[in-house]
Amino acid sequence: MMSQTLTVKLPDALYTRLRERAQQANRTVEDEMLDVLATAVPVAGELPADLAEAISPLALLDDQALQRAARSHFAPDAAAQLEELHIKRQRVGLNETEGQSLAGLVRQYERAMVVRAEAALLLHRRGVIVPDPAAAQ
Numbered sequence: 001m002m003s004q005t006l007t008v009k010l011p012d013a014l015y016t017r018l019r020e021r022a023q024q025a026n027r028t029v030e031d032e033m034l035d036v037l038a039t040a041v042p043v044a045g046e047l048p049a050d051l052a053e054a055i056s057p058l059a060l061l062d063d064q065a066l067q068r069a070a071r072s073h074f075a076p077d078a079a080a081q082l083e084e085l086h087i088k089r090q091r092v093g094l095n096e097t098e099g100q101s102l103a104g105l106v107r108q109y110e111r112a113m114v115v116r117a118e119a120a121l122l123l124h125r126r127g128v129i130v131p132d133p134a135a136a137q
Contacts, residue, residue: 017096047114054111055118063128069119070130074112078105 010018022032058069082105085098094102120130
């Protein structure tokens with residue numbers, strides 16, 4: 001695999017957070033930054049590994065199980081916490097723990113939406129009519 005060298009000037013606060021994450025994970029700052037970049041900028045058409053893993057078993061489900069997956073919802077308490085953290089981030093900012101909580105909740109939300117979308121796509125390909133989720137509310 002080819003690689004390129006890139007020199008980036010980071011604000012001290014961002015570098016400190018990146019260095020702390022690397023130390024917690026027993027990794028180099030460079031490895032941590034590459035991981036962050038790979039997550040933030042996935043290859044076109046390629047899902048991050050955790051999302052690909054979440055949808056891979058869906059193809060094996062029967063129509064009824066896929067319909068349940070397509071109608072699943074993000075947990076209301078998690079959605080409320082996600083919204084609360086977004087608002088706080090916009091108003092006053094988040095401390096590191098809150099930032100990590102927000103990132104985790106965003107990841108859970110992404111996972112839930114990707115699973116719903118993939119389940120609906122599989123149902124559509126099987127010729128099953130998938131009701132509009134907005135109409136069900």
